[in-house]
Amino acid sequence: MATPTLAEVINRSQHHGLIARITSQQIFWVFMAAVFACLALTLLTDSFATERNLFNVTRNFAFVGIIALGMTAVIASGGIDLSVGSTLVISAMTVSVIMSAGMPFWLGCLAALGISLLVGAVNGVLIAYAGMPPFVVTLGMLSVARSLAMVLSDNKMIYEFGPDHDFLLWLGGGSTLGLPHPLIIMVILACLTAFAFRHLRWGQHLFAIGGNENAAVLTGIPVARIKVSVYMFSALMAGITGVLEVGWLGGVTTNLGQAMELTVIAAAVIGGANLAGGGGTAFGAVVGALLIEVIRNSLILLGISTFWQGTFVGSFIVIAVAFDRFRQRKS
Amino acid sequence: MNVLELKNISKRYGAIQALDNVSLAIAPGEVVGLMGDNGAGKSTLVKVIAGNFAPTSGDILVSDQKVAFHKPLDAQKAGIEVVYQDLAICNNLSAASNVFLGREPTRRIGPIKVVDYAFMRSKSAELFARLKSETRPRDLVHKMSGGQRQAVAIARTLLSDAKIVLMDEPTAAISVRQVAEVLNLIRQLSDHGISVVLISHRMPDVFEVADKVVVLRRGELVADKKASDSSPEEITGLITGAIEHA
Numbered sequence A: 001m002a003t004p005t006l007a008e009v010i011n012r013s014q015h016h017g018l019i020a021r022i023t024s025q026q027i028f029w030v031f032m033a034a035v036f037a038c039l040a041l042t043l044l045t046d047s048f049a050t051e052r053n054l055f056n057v058t059r060n061f062a063f064v065g066i067i068a069l070g071m072t073a074v075i076a077s078g079g080i081d082l083s084v085g086s087t088l089v090i091s092a093m094t095v096s097v098i099m100s101a102g103m104p105f106w107l108g109c110l111a112a113l114g115i116s117l118l119v120g121a122v123n124g125v126l127i128a129y130a131g132m133p134p135f136v137v138t139l140g141m142l143s144v145a146r147s148l149a150m151v152l153s154d155n156k157m158i159y160e161f162g163p164d165h166d167f168l169l170w171l172g173g174g175s176t177l178g179l180p181h182p183l184i185i186m187v188i189l190a191c192l193t194a195f196a197f198r199h200l201r202w203g204q205h206l207f208a209i210g211g212n213e214n215a216a217v218l219t220g221i222p223v224a225r226i227k228v229s230v231y232m233f234s235a236l237m238a239g240i241t242g243v244l245e246v247g248w249l250g251g252v253t254t255n256l257g258q259a260m261e262l263t264v265i266a267a268a269v270i271g272g273a274n275l276a277g278g279g280g281t282a283f284g285a286v287v288g289a290l291l292i293e294v295i296r297n298s299l300i301l302l303g304i305s306t307f308w309q310g311t312f313v314g315s316f317i318v319i320a321v322a323f324d325r326f327r328q329r330k331s
Numbered sequence B: 001m002n003v004l005e006l007k008n009i010s011k012r013y014g015a016i017q018a019l020d021n022v023s024l025a026i027a028p029g030e031v032v033g034l035m036g037d038n039g040a041g042k043s044t045l046v047k048v049i050a051g052n053f054a055p056t057s058g059d060i061l062v063s064d065q066k067v068a069f070h071k072p073l074d075a076q077k078a079g080i081e082v083v084y085q086d087l088a089i090c091n092n093l094s095a096a097s098n099v100f101l102g103r104e105p106t107r108r109i110g111p112i113k114v115v116d117y118a119f120m121r122s123k124s125a126e127l128f129a130r131l132k133s134e135t136r137p138r139d140l141v142h143k144m145s146g147g148q149r150q151a152v153a154i155a156r157t158l159l160s161d162a163k164i165v166l167m168d169e170p171t172a173a174i175s176v177r178q179v180a181e182v183l184n185l186i187r188q189l190s191d192h193g194i195s196v197v198l199i200s201h202r203m204p205d206v207f208e209v210a211d212k213v214v215v216l217r218r219g220e221l222v223a224d225k226k227a228s229d230s231s232p233e234e235i236t237g238l239i240t241g242a243i244e245h246a
């Protein structure tokens, strides 16, 4: 073997100081915080480490985690999607209405995901081609999509899902090998998202747009098309979650997913998505969602009023952003 | 043969005559220092050459062929590249990703095409070596010096077989040490037969690398002479108008 050149040694020390690299990542500390919270809860309460509670925690966390994957893509591209909670409910309502009319699951699911993609496409086109601010467009969609879900269902609760009723409940509420299905699906989607971020041109381009949109335009990246696809991706994740959540709850009302956008944004941001654009990882989204869910669960188990939840979520967003600012100023 | 020739180029913005009958020829590998006061028309000239907009009148010839650029991509295809100062660099990506931005090579794994990072790294390492720059392909641009950023932007022009590279004020906002780095990069380009048009306010920089100095004053070309036949004092006089014409 040849002796390494100086350049190689420098290169290695820059890129392969694994421990230094890991501990310099925000996500590492978030992960440690989540682990620490779990340990503390196990010691402090009798109820945390029960099978039943863990089952609930993992499933709840999976719902937030899946949507946070989409949100991370949007945030990394320099945008924001406030309409995810409403996209979730319109998807849930679509699958429910179709299945309760006696149609099979696959048809309802396809329609639900199709509607979700349409919601994302409308967001994306208004943002990318009409040049409107993402905040405004998706805030409008937040209202429109939920209202359409109410129209669709006549604001009634649906809990009968026709011939595939049991399959839907199994898909969202059941488990395989002790793992809740939403968790399994989240893991698969997280792996796919991580792969797309890292290894597809789509991923490269969306991070380039978030990093410097002007540069992306000048180098001929199809910025508008990528942006539309990113909002469609986010909506698809919300749509998938909508279908799963109906199966878990065994019924759906139009207040499903209300105020969920903030929890999801918090999860993405805590997991390292940079609200200024250009940063974020799939793994981070999942870990961020985990921490939020563990904290939410701990409030309940410790007998603290769940009214405090909003305080935590809101503060987390602000703290995570402040942390990021601080780090940027240092470098 | 000239890489680029401008014949009687004029450009008006409404009542403003930004360029007035400018003629200029650039040989392969030649480094041209383009100087002039603020508002003299330097950026306008670069934008005309780069295809950002057409001249009001006059002809552009590339390798002795008349061309008409309708958009920047046309000029790029003809071998004309612009190094925008910080505009075309993404700080959050690696040097290699920036070099290949928008042109990422892919390889197939089954039905999907994945970005070929290995090729991107080895190719950009090769380009940085050619530019004698110490930039490392995997480093994030975010952590780089101004000189290294320039190297990234310039490596991109090598990727596309540029004939001529236009640089608008590349040394305006960087430290002295980094200026030396950028000037070295310009020499490397020239050694590879690529012509460079360098816009700069810094007289020493221009005299250090330029073969030829060109001065614009209120849209008119008032000097076009070999750097070795001129002096900073003369050029200053030409820029201010103390010397009418050279």
Ligand SMILES: Nc1ncnc2c1ncn2[C@@H]1O[C@H](COP(=O)(O)OP(=O)(O)O)[C@@H](O)[C@H]1O
Residues within 6 Å of the ligand: B013, B016, B017, B018, B036, B037, B038, B039, B040, B041, B042, B043, B044, B045
């Ligand atoms: N887009 C534009 N519209 C109108 N006038 C312009 C525009 N760009 C430049 N000008 C005018 O053209 C003249 C030359 O400008 P410019 O080429 O930017 O000069 P320089 O780069 O040498 O400072 C100036 O008088 C400037 O105000």
Ligand SMILES: [Mg+2]
Residues within 6 Å of the ligand: B042, B043, B044
């Ligand atoms: Mg200028």
